[in-house]
Amino acid sequence: MVNFRNLLLNNLFLKLISLFFAIILWFYITPVVSRDTLEMNYALPLQLKNIPDDMIVTGKVEDHINVRLKGRQSIIRDLDPDELNVSLNLSGAREGARYYTLDHDNLNVPGKVDVVSMNPRKIKIDIVRLMRKEVDVKANISGKPASGYRIKSVSVSPAKIILEGPESEIKKGPLMEDININVSGRRSSFSKEVKVKIPLRNLRILGNDIVIIDVEVERI
Template identity: 30%
Template sequence: MTSDWIRRAFLENWGLKTISFFIAVLLWLFVVGEKQSDVHMSLPLVLDNLPKSMIVTSNVPNEVSVRVTGPRTIIATMKPSQYRVSLDLQGIKPGTSSYELLASRFGFPRGVRVSDISPSVVTIVADSAGVKELPVKPRLKGLPADGYEVSRIEVVPETVNVIGPEKALKLVRELPTEVIDITGADGGITREVEPLFPGPSFKFEKRTPITLKITLAKIKAQREFIGLPIMKPPEGWSVSPSTVTVRLTGEVEVISQITAKDITVGLSWPLPAGRGGEVVPVKVLLPAGAELVDVLPESVFVKPTN
């Protein structure tokens, strides 16, 4: 019975089996004899499963350089976009960890051999993640147009929450913005600005747009007028002292043209009849465009002369 089985295995359908045998031999010869190809590929390095309580503080390469060898027909179909190198960081602890990049990580087709990996080991330094509220510090450069100055800077929001390495974050006091050039500006500036984090390991706890509003105004100056006379009181009254010092402010081109004759200093008249001496506030009337800073003295003593 055994001999019959052997005879049937080799002799039945011997023509079909012979053809199959020759096809298999030809395929084997094609694969073995096919010209080999050698190619260099740059594959993205991806960090997976990093715990939310941890943060990577070291510089990690974005790509891994790989040299592969294999049959030309297979190599020709391989595209770098089809592959990536993944490191599983689940369970990583504070400190330094090293990960060896083995050929089995790449998932290349059968028949393809990895001849070189650079870097072959990736070292990662991690730290516990911390959160801190930091004030936003705007940065400006340049000078506005002649006759203008920055009168107000508004930042929205004024503070943001930043995530970073716990130890390093304790040393950070503020979050500066990118530099805004105000050279030659003569009007308001409103712009969304980017923050300048202390390092690549820092980021927003929640992405927050930062808007910077810069208000420019014409430069103001101050002038002081000493010994301005108070308007002559009604007959029968005396004022002491009879002169005051007035300090005013305004745009340079406005107040530079003001003279003492343009300023009126007076009191509230009439006073109630039959009363004795009174301390009365001084009133100052200024030309348009000028603002009163102060008047000294603010009040004077008024009394009847009879």
């Protein structure tokens, strides 16, 4: 006990000075660490990756995820928002609706950056089976050519297009909007480029969505 007391009191002044400077140093370092930390909010695009070839995502899906990141100022300030995104791997996904929980692994950010929050953290993905169908492209002629002329022929190139989309929508139809060509007052043959329009948003055209309508006009 005496030895411990002597050890404690030995060079007491120097020990008190050391303790004083240690406390000052602690108060000095703590706010520096706090000042060096930065939090920022980002609205990052959501990318759905590796969707099975025979499946398609339908319905409304969040296109952006609000993310709050935290890290050293030098790292956070160097982040380029255009190079950041939230990705969700859908390989092996099955048909039907399912909720996915997002976390740090879904972000392509440096490892020294912490994810404070993500909103929404859970997203609903509805996946249905994909179907393709070949559809005839038809042109509806309206109006009448000039007096003494008539329509000899109407051709469409390509005559068919391939549509791809959810099986339920492919079977439901109608699959494309009518193409209307007005020939009022025409005295000569003409061609017209027309963009094929699809009324159902989950359907898409494989290949070019432009067709050429050739109308041949002849004198009677």
